[in-house]
Amino acid sequence: MSDNYGDVRGEATTLVDRFAELETRHQAMLAFETAAEDGSLDDAHAWTNERRARELQVYSDQWYGEIRSWFEDIEELFDELADLPDPGTLLSTAQSLNPALSIMSGPSGHTDISGGTEYAPSASFDKLQSVPTYLADWNGIAADAFKSNFIPPLERVAHNEFEAIVSLRSPLLAAGEMWKQARKDVSDLIDETNSALDDYEGGKGAADAVLALSIIGAVVAVAAVPFTGGTSAALYWAIAGSAIGVTGAVVGYPAEPKKELDISGDTPADIAVSLRQAVADMKLQWIENEIFIRDKIRSLTDLISGYTAPSEDSPPLPRYPNVGAPTSGHTYSQATVHEFSLPRPALADTTPGNAQDDDHFGKPD
Amino acid sequence: MSEMGRHLDTLVVSATTPDETASATLHGRTRVTVSLASGYYAYTTDDRLADKLAQLGRLLWVARMQEYYRFKSEQLGRQVRGEGAPRTPAQSERREARDNIVARGVSHDGAVGLAAVGLFTWTASVAPGTARRSSEEEFCSAAGQAAEQLIEDHLWNLALVWANGAR
Structure with a gap:
């Protein structure tokens, strides 16, 4: 090709x-x-x-x-298809998230389940295990709260953030892959049309095979990796927060209006009709894929923000707060939010002026 | 002009009879050259020559069709071996009409005449006494002229039949 x-x-x-x-x-x-x-x-x-x-x-x-x-409309048709988004930019943006994974790999290292890359333990966490020893002489309410509420979950939260980066990176990879395959589909469409015209010119009936859209496999393969990998991500999301169920983490595949485009016809004008139809079908598929990617981003950010889908039986329904779509079915869980970002310690905002207020440390007994 | 168009303009395909006494080569869309095994022409007859030409015509067109689909497969990155099944009765009628096109070609000197039905079934006639009267070179050139005329005739009729078969 x-x-x-x-x-x-x-x-x-x-x-x-x-x-x-x-x-x-x-x-x-x-x-x-x-x-x-x-x-x-x-x-x-x-x-x-x-x-x-x-x-x-x-x-x-x-x-x-x-x-x-x-x-002549065919020229306009392809004019629109000539400047599709550059997959290289999207893919390199996705790759620019990799250094963040190195930092979030925690004290014992972690594996990126979408690509299998292993990340070594991050130096930033070297002293984590020894923190209680360093702070042996620090006592009091604040010290106890810090030692029991902040230090123990730290590794787990870093782990969750690592997975969140991997998951949020996948829509970028999917979009990059999608436009890469879309360009290939446009190119294939031209080849198939020329081939149909060759057959007309040579007095031959159309061959049986039809053009399979490569774009469909593209998005499913990339975008679904972290969610359908058996025990990997679906399980991860299930255990990351108490309120998250397994089904809530599985995003459905994009709808598939048409997998194959048939470019053929008994006359050149008929072939042009099938070409126009094929371009329309191909564009519909792009829209489906973009909706899929958009919903996936929304579902992921919903989960990280503590909102879960209305029902465990239905596919996750993203909230659409920006477009005023119903959001009432979702449940909110602050515990889940804290699995991704620890609550800000009261000590962080404490000043000499407010230290003894009730919402800080209060007055000593 | 498409890639296939350029390819058909410049392709070279050859065919040889099973007894290896005669060969033909198609250059581009219509030009045909014929050659005989060394020494064969001196001892052959008009009828045998006609028989060789009929065989060559059929073999050459099969080779040309194979080359068409080989190149198409290469262009599309998938295996295409030939036409798919017709999808409508009109399509099968059109193919039948195409397969029954009768095309003819005669050399300038009238010594060699060729006819083909749908380019599948070929018949050839060599005027009595040609093998004795003409040189090998003259005979091969006459065969080439007849073939070229036949192919042109077929292609024109094909265009007519193929267009009108879609009505």
Whole structure:
């Protein structure tokens, strides 16, 4: 399969020229046959080579311009497809999150389940195990709270944040992969159309096989990795917060309006009709994929913000606070939020002026 | 012009009879050259020559079709071996009409005549006395002329039949 994406507009113009040329010849053949039937021309089958060339030229001179106008919308169609988002930018943005994973790998290291990369223990956590020893001489309410509420969950929360980064990175990877495959689909569409025109030109019926959209596999494969990996992420989300159920973490696959595009037809004009339909079907698939990615981002951020889907039986329903969609079905769990970010210690905002207030340490007994 | 168009303009495919006495090569869309095994022409007859040409025509067109689908498969990155089953009765009628196109070609000197039905079934005639009268070179050139004329005739009729079969 050739890679035409670099010059979609040029390929589209060539395609329109071919449609016009072959349809003109098609119309000429119909006209010659009709003229022979009503007696205004002699039998075209018996013409000499010179006569064939001359008659075709006369017909083409008269009608080519009008016939070409039948196909000019195809150039506009591909004009829209020529500047799809750059997958490289999306993929490199996703990769720029990797250094964050190195930091969040915690005191004992961690594995990125989507790619299998192992991250070594992070130096930032080196002293974590020894904190109680260092603070042996620090006593009191604040010290007790810090030692029992803040230090023990720290590794677990870092672990959860690591997984959250992996999960939130996957939509970027999915979008990058999606546009990479979309470009390939556009390129394949041009090849398949040319092939259908080749068959018309050579007097051959269409081949059986049809063009399978590569984009469908793309998004499912990448975006679903952290959620359907058996015991990996689904289980992770299940145990990360008490309020999160396994089903709440599984995002459904994008709807699949059409997996295959059939570019064929008995005449060049018919082939153009199937091409227009294929482009529409392909765009619908892109929209489905983008909705899938958008919902996945929303569901993930909902989970991290402590909101869970209304029912364990239904697929997770993202909240749409920005568009005023119903959000009442969701339940909120602060415990889940604290699995991703520890509550801010009261000590952090304590000043000499408020230290003895009731919402800080209060007055000593 | 498509990739396939350029390929068909410049392709070279050859075929040889099973007894290896005669070969033909198609250059581009219509030009055909014919050659015979060394020494064969001196001892053959008009009828045997005609028989060789009929075989060559069929073999050459099969080779050309294989090349068409080989190149298409390469272009599309998937295996395409031939036409799919017709999807409508009109499509099968159109294919039947195509397979029954009768095309003819005659050399300039009239010594070699070729006819083909749908380019599947070929018949050839060599005027009596040709093998004795003409040189090997003249005969091969006449066969090439007849083949080229036949292919042009077929392609024109194909365009007519294929377009009108879609009505």
